[in-house]
Every structure is written in C-alpha cells, then in structure tokens.
Amino acid sequence: MESVLQSLLEVARNPAPAVTAWKQGTNGKVIGWLPIYVPEELIHAAGALPVSLWGGSTEIARADAHLQGFACSVVRSVLEYGLKGTYNMVDGFIFPSTCDHIQNTSDIWAAVFPGRPKFDLVYPANRQSKASAAYLERLFTGLQEWLAALTGSAASEGRLRESIGIYNHYRALSAELAALRSSRPECMSDLEFSLITKSALFLEKTEYNRRLAELLPWLARRTVRPRPKVRLVATGIMAEPQGILQVIDELGGAVVADDLALGARILRAPADETLPPLSALVDRHLRLGPCSTLYDCRKERGSHLLGLAARHNADGVLFLSMKFCEAEDFDYPVLKAELEAAGLPLLLLEVEQQMSALGQVRTRLQAFLEILAQGAGR
Amino acid sequence: MREMSRSANFLLGLTMLYYTAPRQADRKKNPVAWCSSIVPVEFLRNMDVLPLFPENHAALIGARKMGVELAEAAEAIGYSNNICSYARADIGHILTGKSPVDGLAKPDFLVCCNNICGTVIKWYENLSRHFQVPLFLLDTPFNHEREIPEHSLQYVEGQLREFIPWLEGVTGKVFDYDRFQEIAIVSNETSRLWREVLTLAKHKPAPFSAFDTFNYMAPIVTMRGTPEAKEYYRLLLDELLQKVKEGTAAVESEKYRLLWNGIPVWYSMRPMLQLLAKHRANLVCSTYTNAWVLEFDPDNLLRSMAKVYTAIMINQSLGLKLNRMEKMLRDFDLDGVIHHSNRSCKPYCFGLYDLSRQLQAGSHAVPEMIFDGDQTDPRHFSWAQFETRFQSFMETLALSRTR
C-alpha cells in the first residue's frame, strides 16, 4: 500500500510522466485548465484528460517579458512553464474568468501562442441573476463544442452522466480523506495530504478513485506522527510552497481542515445526478462557494471558517495569502475583524510559489503555534 | 492670475453641487448611491438617486497628495499595499473622515459594474459589509472575441431588466419608463458633446492637452444624464471651438503629438506637463478619457446599453485594444505613445508588453515609452525613472523625425 501512496505523491511532485503515459496509452487529448473552477466532467466525458495548471516553484525568467512582476505567481509561473515548453503535451487550454490576472493572461497567452487552442470560460459573476443560468448553459455548450472539435467526437449525454457519477465519487472519497485528517491527523503528514489532493489534478479520475479507495482503509490505521499539539484550519489559494506544511509539522501542528482553493473549494458541492447532466453542472456552479473569487456580498467566508474551526476543533486559522491576489487580499481585513470578534486566532502569511527561504515563515509560525498551544491546553 | 473661463466657473459650481447635494439630501426623495466609475447612471437619475463615485474622489485624493496618508490608514487595518490604490484611498477616507472635499456622504445603497475590473467587485463587497447597505452587481462579461457574444448581451440585458425592480425596492419609488427614455437621450447628447470636445484635439496645434481633459472629464463621469452636465460640455465646446479658430495652442510650437495610455498619475500632473512642454510635446489624447463616450440607440435602449456598458476598452481583448489605439494614432495624427504600467490597475496594464510588440509589428508603429507608476500612491512611482525614460523617448522621437 505504501507503493500506492508513493505513486500518488510522485505524480503530484512531477506530473509530466503520468500525463505523458496516459496520452501514449490512450492516444487521447490533454486539456490544461487554469484555476479555480472548471467543469472537468465535460472534458472527461469527451474522452480527454483534464490537467489542472496552478503554476509552481519555477524561477521566472521568460515570463517577465510579457507580464509585470505584480502579477500573482500562479499566472507568472504558468506563463513561464508555457514558454519553457513544460506544457508541450497539452493540446488545449481553458482560461476561466477567475480574476483580472487570469483574464488578462489569457490574452497574453493568445498573443504568445497564437496557434494553440484556447477556450475562455467567462463565468457569470452575478450568479444571483436569473439570467445567469441560461448564460452558463450556453457557455458550457460552447465548451462542449470546442472539446468536440478538438477530440473529434462529441460526448453523448450518457457519457456525461457517467463522468458526473465518477466526479461525485471523487468528491466523496476526497471528503473521506479530509475527514480522516481531522479525526486521526497522526495517520498522514500535512504534506502527504496536500500531495494526494494535488495528484488528483493530473490523473484520470476512475484511476485516481481506485487508488484512493484502496489507500483510505490503510491510511486509517497508519501512524506517522504524534498527536498534534495544535490544530489549524488553512485558508487561501493553496498551501504552497509546500515547505510551509513541513514547518507546521515540525513545530507539532497539523492542518485538520482547509478552505483552500486547491483543496476544499474545488471539491465542494456534488453535482445533482437527478438533473439532466448539463443542467447539473450549471446548477453546481451556481451553488459553489464561499470563495474569494465568487461574488458574495454577504461575505460568508467568515462564518464558514468559524464553522470549520468549531466542527474540527481547531485552535486557529492560517491565512495563506498569495502575494498580489486581490481576491484574497480584500477578504483578509474582513475576516480578521470577524475572527477577532469571535476570539478565533488568525495568522496571515504572505506566500509566493517562488519563495525559497522560509526562515521568517518559521519564526512567525512558531510564535503563533506557541500561543495556540497554551490556549489549547494540550 | 488668469481669469477663469465661463466653463471653468460652471465646472466649479457643478463640482460643489455634486459633493454637497448628497450631504443635504432628504434621503427619502434623493437616496445616495456609491457607484463604480462606469455604471448605467441613467437608471439612477431616473429614480432621483444621487450617485457618488469613490474612484473619482480617490483621484482627487491623489491629486491633492493625500494618497499615501489615506492608503496607510487602510493598510493599518489589514488591506494589502498591493491592491488598487483607489480602493485603499477610499477605505482610508472612510476610516479617518479625511478628504480634500469633506468626504463622500454615506451611501444608502451601492451599484457596481465590473466593466473596468474585478477589483471593484471585491471593493464593493467590503463597502456593502461596512455600511450594511444593499449592493447591485451588474456583471458585464469580459470579451475575448472580436465581437461581444450574443449570450453575453442577453445576460447583461437580463440584469438591466432586474435592476429596475431592485431599484424600485431600495428607493420605494416607481420606475418611469418615459422619463428614463428622456434621461438616456440627455446622457447620449452629453456623451456626443464630450466626444466632440475630445475630437477637437485633432487640430494642429491641439487647443488643449489630455491633462486638461482629465479636469474636463469630471461631469461626464459623475453627472452624466443631467441637463447641467450637458450644459457644461456645450459651454466648453464653444470655448474650445473659439480657441481653435484663434489658433491657440496648448503647447507652444507643438512639435510632438502623443497618446497617453493609462490612468493619469494624479499627484504628478504638473511636473509632467512642464517636462512635456519643455520638449514641445503635447499629450493630445488618452485612451482613458475616451472610456466615457457612451452612446446608446434610444429605440433599443436596454439592448444597446447592455452593449455599450460591456464594450469598455479594458473589458475587451488585446486585439480590440490594439485596434482602438491604432485608430487613435491615425485619427489624431500622433507621433508616439506613453504607456502607464500602473501597479494599481491590473486590467489596464497586464498585456501592455505584448500590445506594444504588436503595435511595433503593425502598420502604425510609432515610438513608445512605458513607465512604472501608480495613479494615487506615489510610493510606487519614481520621477527619476519617468524623466530618464522620457528623455530617451524624446531622442527616439527626434530621430524618427529626421528619417
């Protein structure tokens, strides 16, 4: 079983071999998509492999000629990987309208790679409007048509239904994994949890589901670390650079629940299988949230975090703020006030994927965890 | 001191009215709404709502050099220094009460349209939370294509239809469709006058500079749809036509005619103006002031409003931005472009480098300069860098002249 775990960790650390192997084995198309929300079911049903591109720790060199240094590290590194040829096995790209950074990088992408197929998933930001469902349905139909042209075959309704089932299963298994780290954090490190979650972004989901289902009962009995002294909720775009998770681990803390985009946010809201398949995906998108990138004038993220902390018996919240991400930056002061008023400690850590020195992060985490450990009385 | 022109006097009065009327208003009759910079104000005027524009106010904060102080007040409660400085200045003014004009009267509700950026959505979420007032979001999907897709237009039009009952709910008034039509026509005519004003810069020498238009623009932003704003542009147009007739030049012996691409550097207008004049260069026009030329089809109002409010330049693809820029270069017979790589305004400047590359590869290649700045926060602007780049830009321009 250890080997199944290692295989997933390896995929997350170095996805290219797994993606290339899938492509050679199936002769299928690989569709890369940028964060945060893309209905992968449509890609899966078209017989293509969806892979999710959230950037990485690459040094930025070529991308600087196209994008200013005050763009977030996700779009800068995605562009860098594109220019370096890392995505050469990717046949088509989907750019959702997540934020100004991605939206404008999409146009830069078109200028830099004029021949490469690209689809702009411009979501309705006003999901309260009655007009948004029809718009979204048209948008997803357009995506289906684009995929059909790229793969050479249109996905039937039956196939889409199947894919939706597979993805709901994926979400259910992911929820089990998440429940496990809360009930028995000693069974895997934070880094392992994060890498398992990330490996799903590059694997065909039937395959991923099979491996994860095998792994879960084994993980449940496994012990790799002592019971954590401090239990944390992590919120933000992603827990990267991953060294941060190791630092938390070393300091005797554990992330027992998260509200990360590359984490719980994309795994929320199963699709309603009683609806016609396309409507089910429309309906799911309309229900997603809370998320800093989905318009919400009630700002429910605060109460969501308070709820998470209470349910998972957490001692504090870690706000992993991706540098230059306005969506997250605007939420922070509101959350800070709300969590302070509720007496839930919050630590802000500004992160960039390219960050290599974690000395400062360690010092701040150490101080935070020490305070929490006293309060936790463990 | 030079005597103030009639239009300048009128503008002063309008500005006073714009800021004071909301403060004194009976909110039952005249509710106050805070709005992002390009919302369909015609709907609001029709309900006798008094709109206020935090971005416009923030520009004034920048011009009066209060940007740093107010931004820091916002940063002190956790706002990142990396977010748009308009938002920080506005939030700082809410927290401290400080402002060059006694501040903005508190809103009864908010209207936000993301045709300029996604930042305003986050900013207005927070305003709604802070003031505990309702917020209407008009979502105008970004257009990556050559034409705005039909389903986008239907969606925007659908939201405009929903805006009406929403407004009726928050104001307790009934929406009068006939009056709406009349207001839209006034708004249209004001836009037309504004376009005519901007077009006068085609004359050689240009009778004014883009720096002047940054002052002229206040009413088209804040009072569009009122007879007063229309009257102002009528007056202004007359005066400027007179200047053209007399051959008055904004810059003595105008030699270089330049395009400004970006939001002004509000706190540094005077030194820039002086530097340019020294080189006999005039900023003849800007992509910025053109954003408020909004002309509707009165016979198909909601539909054409949906289109016009979506088709804001920074809400569209790089290709369309380039087309627009090349057209201005041609129409105004321009010699070069100054691009503001603005740390605050991501949608205005991400893509600038490739836009510039495409411009150079196209049929309208002219010398360009790009400088790093920020519209309200001088901590992200270096005069030394601006000056150095401007010098070498002038050298390139001089060379291109002799060729």
Ligand code: SF4
């Ligand atoms: S980190 Fe923030 S700014 Fe960057 S792509 Fe994600 S949502 Fe956009």
Ligand code: SF4
């Ligand atoms: S980001 Fe740009 S468009 Fe948006 S409010 Fe700031 S300056 Fe205006």
